[in-house]
Amino acid sequence: MNMKTINIHGKQYVEVKERIKYFRENFKDWSLTSEVIDLTEDRCVIKATISNEKGRVIASGIAYESKGSSYINKTSFIENCETSAWGRALANIGIGLDVAIASADEVLNAKAQDKPKKLSKSKLDNGQLQAMIVAIGKGESDKVKKRLPFYNLTKEQQAKLDELMSDKKEEKTNGVLGIIDELNSIEVPTDFKKSNN
Numbered sequence: 001m002n003m004k005t006i007n008i009h010g011k012q013y014v015e016v017k018e019r020i021k022y023f024r025e026n027f028k029d030w031s032l033t034s035e036v037i038d039l040t041e042d043r044c045v046i047k048a049t050i051s052n053e054k055g056r057v058i059a060s061g062i063a064y065e066s067k068g069s070s071y072i073n074k075t076s077f078i079e080n081c082e083t084s085a086w087g088r089a090l091a092n093i094g095i096g097l098d099v100a101i102a103s104a105d106e107v108l109n110a111k112a113q114d115k116p117k118k119l120s121k122s123k124l125d126n127g128q129l130q131a132m133i134v135a136i137g138k139g140e141s142d143k144v145k146k147r148l149p150f151y152n153l154t155k156e157q158q159a160k161l162d163e164l165m166s167d168k169k170e171e172k173t174n175g176v177l178g179i180i181d182e183l184n185s186i187e188v189p190t191d192f193k194k195s196n197n
Helices: 016-026 073-092 104-114 126-137 141-150 155-173 176-185 190-195
Strands: 005-008 011-014 031-039 043-051 057-066
Touching (some): 126 141, 126 155
Antiparallel strands (some): 005 011
C-alpha cells in the first residue's frame, strides 16, 4: 500500500482523500456509508460504516466535531466530522494505517484546536471606566488589573487608571508604616520629655 503522506511534526500521516482513493480502487463492490448519530446547532457526531459486497459490516469509525473549534469548523463542522469518520473507518480496515489511525486531516484539525484562542477585546466605554475608577477607590485595584486585558483602552483611559492605581499604591505604602514614620519624625520638646518621666 503506497499512499501519499504528509509530515506533521516528524510523523507521516495519510490524508483521508488518499484512503478513499485506495478504497474505491481496491474494494470496488464494498460500500462506505455515513450515519449522523447526533447533530445540534454546535456539535456533530457521525458514524461511518464499511460493508463488504454481501452487506456485512467490516469496520466503522466515529467522529465528533464542535462548531467553531477550528477555522474550518466555523462553517463546515458537519462535513469535517464526516471526513474524520470516513478516515477512521478506512483505517480500521487497514487503509493508510502505516503510522496511525488518525488521518492527516484529523491531526491538523486537532493541532488547530490546540492553538490558544485569541483574546477578543472590546472598547472600554465610559460606564466601565467609571466602574473601574470606583473599584480603585475602594482599594480593589487587583480586580481592575485582572479585567484590563479584556478591553482596548484609549491612551487617556490607560493614563487615568495608571495614575489612580499608583496613587492607591502610595496611599497603601503611606498607611500604618507611613504614620509611624511621620510620628517618629516629629521632634518632641526636651522639657516635655522631662515632665513625663
